[in-house]
Amino acid sequence: MALDLDYFRKQxxxxxxRLEGELSTIAKRNPEAPEDWEVKAPDLNLMHAAKEEMADAEEELENAASTEYNLESRLRDVNEALEKMRQGKYGACAVGGEPIDEARLRANPAAVTCVKHA
Ligand SMILES: [Zn+2]
Structure with a gap:
């Protein structure tokens, strides 16, 4: 069974x-580590901000940080899958090395293990 690598590469x-686009709205790349993203601080002049504005800004920053974390970890999975593809190892379970079910890859092209080892 040969996987349609072009299809999965495109996915x-x-x-x-899409992930990089979303990340760029709330974070910026770390210039020293291009795979690493840092959340942008909310645009607020703290010296003149009222208390509620400060609380809002803190909440906004916390939300952005958790969104950023999720996007970044998903992006890391996607990059790993692309790297495996370059090495000709795409679709092999990271634990046992057996082929990952194609239906599983279609549901999540960045899956790194088979269902049994998930
Ligand atoms: Zn496995």
């Missing part, structure tokens, strides 16, 4: 572009 590239 992964599209998801990568």
């Amino acid at each position: 992964l590239e599209e998801e990568k572009a």
